[in-house]
Amino acid sequence: MSLLIFQMSMIVLLSIACGRIARAFGRAQVIGEIFGGILMGPSIFGRIAPSLFARLFPQGSFAALEVLSTVGLILFLFIVGSELDLEHLRQQKTTALLSSLTSIVLPFTLATAAAPLFHARFSPNGVGRLPFALFLGVSMSITAFPVLARILEERNLQTTPLGATALLCAALDDVAAWLLLAVGMTFISANNSGPALWFRLLWLAIYLAAMFYIVRPLGRRFATKRAHNILTYEALGLMLAIALASAAVTDAIGVHPLFGAFLAGLCFPRVPHWQQSLRVRLESTLSLILLPLFFALTGLRTRLDLLNDLRTLLWTGFVLLLAVVGKMGGAIIGARLTGQEWRSSLTLGALLNTRGLVELIVLNIAYNAHVFSPTLFTMMVVMALVTTAITVPLLRALGIADGSSLQVRSSAAQFN
């Protein structure tokens, strides 16, 4: 326990310091926090002081960090789900649907097409081609909805056609990605043990139906009665209990618990000041303590030393290319088809290319499920870092963002 508390204090401190340094260089805070995790891992700290590293992060000491970080991620994905606004969809169906489709179909298709190449080289034995392709496809198609929402909000773009489209795309991308991930997880866990695949998929369908046709309407009815009141402690607690229960159920089905948390978030009543209250009340513990633990765990798993030969570096470049071309390309095509100008289309592409924290979550799930090898995991983390880091410079180049205001915003936006 002593070690855990000491690790936590180190992680919290380093995360603040690195976040601050990132902001000083005009980058999003999340970049710094992820980099802080990598600093603390075997790639850098473990290289410089191997014996101290072994003492501070002995092999068996990750379990407790994992518990805390999982609880943090459950809360985080519950919030992410609670903020997705799919209601807008009804208003501008055709335009938004098309561009969101292309911005997920293209990267997913590219990745699954390239999956056999990766599977031969970077997949631990025993993982089927189909789940591997699903995971790779999902990893390439993720958009960091929370970061995006914040960038748009800051620039007052969220009500413009471009902003609304970007938000909708990101929201739909997130839902689609998590659904695909759920299916992928079901394959993996069916392979390993327990009931057959069709049985798990059936349970998944029953669970989805129960959440959308029972829990969600109940939440909405509860909300219509009391939407004028503040979100009470009790109601918040009840919703957190539902989120936890939903996470436990999905885990029992063989899907990842984070999917359940995300889905519970989607069923959170759409009362704006309740949504805000949920975020405000959980934000500090999450972004100051629990999420940094997740970044640290990610960093502890990232082994830059595995990217030490030209071949692997070229593969990393290929991953990056696939991810950027797929996501940006898809978004740009979609935007052009819906009649946007080139500049708006490029902006949309740059925005949706942001990977952020959600990408890392998916990567860790793939790693823990033994779908990605440590090398592929590291390559994908590099991709996530690069794509997130280039968003602000790209926007600047497009004249959309003046760096200063974006910089200020990202300091306030602890959530990534």
Place this chain on the structure above:
Amino acid sequence: MSLLIFQMSMIVLLSIACGRIARAFGRAQVIGEIFGGILMGPSIFGRIAPSLFARLFPQGSFAALEVLSTVGLILFLFIVGSELDLEHLRQQKTTALLSSLTSIVLPFTLATAAAPLFHARFSPNGVGRLPFALFLGVSMSITAFPVLARILEERNLQTTPLGATALLCAALDDVAAWLLLAVGMTFISANNSGPALWFRLLWLAIYLAAMFYIVRPLGRRFATKRAHNILTYEALGLMLAIALASAAVTDAIGVHPLFGAFLAGLCFPRVPHWQQSLRVRLESTLSLILLPLFFALTGLRTRLDLLNDLRTLLWTGFVLLLAVVGKMGGAIIGARLTGQEWRSSLTLGALLNTRGLVELIVLNIAYNAHVFSPTLFTMMVVMALVTTAITVPLLRALGIADGSSLQVRSSAAQFN
């Protein structure tokens, strides 16, 4: 992990439900929450459905709950420490000092005097008489400062002589109790292994000096510069990192980590809106998720079935008598000596007799350090429950509290 998440959702739900029931009966929410924990434990749920209980709470499953609950308690004691206001002491030195002294010396003396009787019957082998007496004394002398502060605040009593005295007494009691506990823990851990006792005590002294003469002045200097600003995320994170580091250091010395967290709270800059900000930002996660886990763990350790014979029940009554006579008696004597009227003195006694959550924390420390047997632990939990439960009725009987307003307040005061 699946089991942990499911346990958490159950615990959160039951805690809300029991808190609500307690309020419906005009009791403090914390009573309900503790009782919820006992309901879930072997005494009740384990009796009614032993096989389901064994499946839901198998022996090995407590470690993860313990991790989460310890993190919660570290944050909680950091907040408790941050809210203690010892500055007032300078203004009304003599009166407050005397009554706080008596209200801690009497229960402590009574308990240590009775300690040999308990030691023979309820102490696991190998615990020395001195640390046992220290732990028993501290357990009897605890006042629930947070509950008290809230009750006084609600009734606008905190600026009256009585209110200020009560707050000061509780604050000094808390500091004294944790210091004595630190000394007790040092005895225990020195007995077990590692460096000698005097060495640990020396380290404890060095640590205390470092906190009060380096960390605290630094915090104060930091505060004087920026007291007009809100508490930034970064500053809050820095302070949390200090609290965690302080907890880790005290644990390494052989004192309990919660003592370090409490002490870091004492060093928190005394800027009222920062203190409030600290509480507001951590309150929800703490009182809705992390503290209920602690209550559940306490309940899982409480075995009412051990109090099944008349003898043990009589001993429980004796514990209760010692605790109430010591604490109320001490407070009343102190108040009378400082010239308070009988009614005020009785009120002060009733207020300081509240044990609340802090008492349970001390009991769990004693239990984990194998100082209290499960039977003594259960007896003390019953004492804590009873003394906390009688506070409101006692105040009502004294005409100080009209039930309704107190009831409303305790629903808002999630912290105990």
